[in-house]
Amino acid sequence: MGGADAEPAEFSELPEAPRPQALLLTFFGSYVLGRGVHVATASVLDVLSRAGVSEHATRSTLSRMARRGLLTRTRRGRSVYVGLTERSTAILQDGETRVWRLGAVNAHGDGTWTLLGFSMPESWQRQRHVLRSRLLWAGFGSLQSGLWIAPSTVDVEPLLEGLEADEHIKVFQARALPPTDVAELVRDAWDLDSQAGRYRRFLARWETPERATQSGDPLARHLLLQTEWLQAIRGDPRLPREHLPADWPAERAQHVFRTLNAELEPSARAIAADVLDTLPDAEDGRPATRTAP
Structure with a gap:
């Protein structure tokens, strides 16, 4: 969300500037999600320019998001409007849940861990990449090759959606028992x-x-x-x-x-x-x- 070498020392710990797609997803999540509207591309360009993003970068990112099925487009006269798809709506709703409902710290852990193991064919590089990205967002850590663990009860069905990989995945819920060193487990994962x-x-x-x-x-x-x-x-x-x-x-x-x-x-x-x-x-x-x- 800059090159650090060019910054004054007191700013060296600041985050990198967010990429255009991250800003656009935030924009759609804050100002479009739940309103039942498309928004004019010109309006999006205006908003992103306020955050320091060039018109070229915004246009190219909007086009890329549309190609990836994250946005839908429609034209009215000379204006083009963009709106959310089912896929982008689900992504934004998940982010909204993470920010406003779950919060940054789990204050209600009950000792349950979710374990997910997978072994996919070498040719399934895309599926492995997508699954790993979803697991990281859901709070999983890699315990060892092919075995991931999360410190709570996790509904994994949404993480597997569209992968058609059910036969390659095993999911368990468990509790840590002696001689398991939970502190070491956390450091490893x-x-x-x-x-x-x-x-x-x-x-x-x-x-x-x-x-x-x-x-x-x-x-x-x-x-x-x-x-x-x-x-x-x-x-x-x-x-x-x-x-x-x-x-x-x-x-x-x-x-x-x-x-x-x-x-x-x-x-x-x-x-x-x-x-x-x-x-x-x-x-x-x-x-x-x-x-x-």
């Missing part, structure tokens, strides 16, 4: 130092008030804040508190995120209401099944 570093970079970027208000544009700041928070929590297994270091920075970072989000959101949404040109999904021949918040 997850790089907690790297994850803590992501939270600390987020804090370095947003916790100091003067840094958090560098730009006078609340819409841009809101977009950057949410995108960088998603980058911070990506890959966090949400281990139960008893398995975390005493100085684990996740809750402090989450408090900063939620406080700033509450401050920025009203102004950001007011600006978005002025600049976004939208078209109801029903006018594109799609049922307007989602309602405005």
Whole structure:
């Protein structure tokens, strides 16, 4: 969410600038998801330019997302409007759940672990890549070759959707028993130092008030804040508190995120209401099944 060598020393711990697709997904999740609308490409260009993304980068990323089935397009006169697909809606709803319902720390662990083992043919490189990406997002860590573990009860069916790999995958739920060293298991499966570093970079970027208000544009700041928070929590297994270091920075970072989000959101949404040109999904021949918040 920059080259570090070119930054002053006090900014060396700041996160990298978010990629255009990450910003676009945040934009669609915050301002399109749940409203039952398409939004004009010109409006998207306006919003992303506020966050420092060039018109060329935004256009090429929108085209790539459309080719990957993440966006649908429709034309009205000389304007092109883009909207969400079932696939992108599911991705954004999952992110919304992770940010607002689950939170950054698992305060209710019951000692259950989910284990998933897979062995796929060598030719299934795409399926292995997709599955590993989904497992990481769901909080799994690699315990050993082909065996992944998550520190909670996980519904794995959505992780396997579209892979057609059921016969190559085994899933179990279990509890750790002696002589298992849970602390060692955690160290083997997850790089907690790297994850803590992501939270600390987020804090370095947003916790100091003067840094958090560098730009006078609340819409841009809101977009950057949410995108960088998603980058911070990506890959966090949400281990139960008893398995975390005493100085684990996740809750402090989450408090900063939620406080700033509450401050920025009203102004950001007011600006978005002025600049976004939208078209109801029903006018594109799609049922307007989602309602405005």
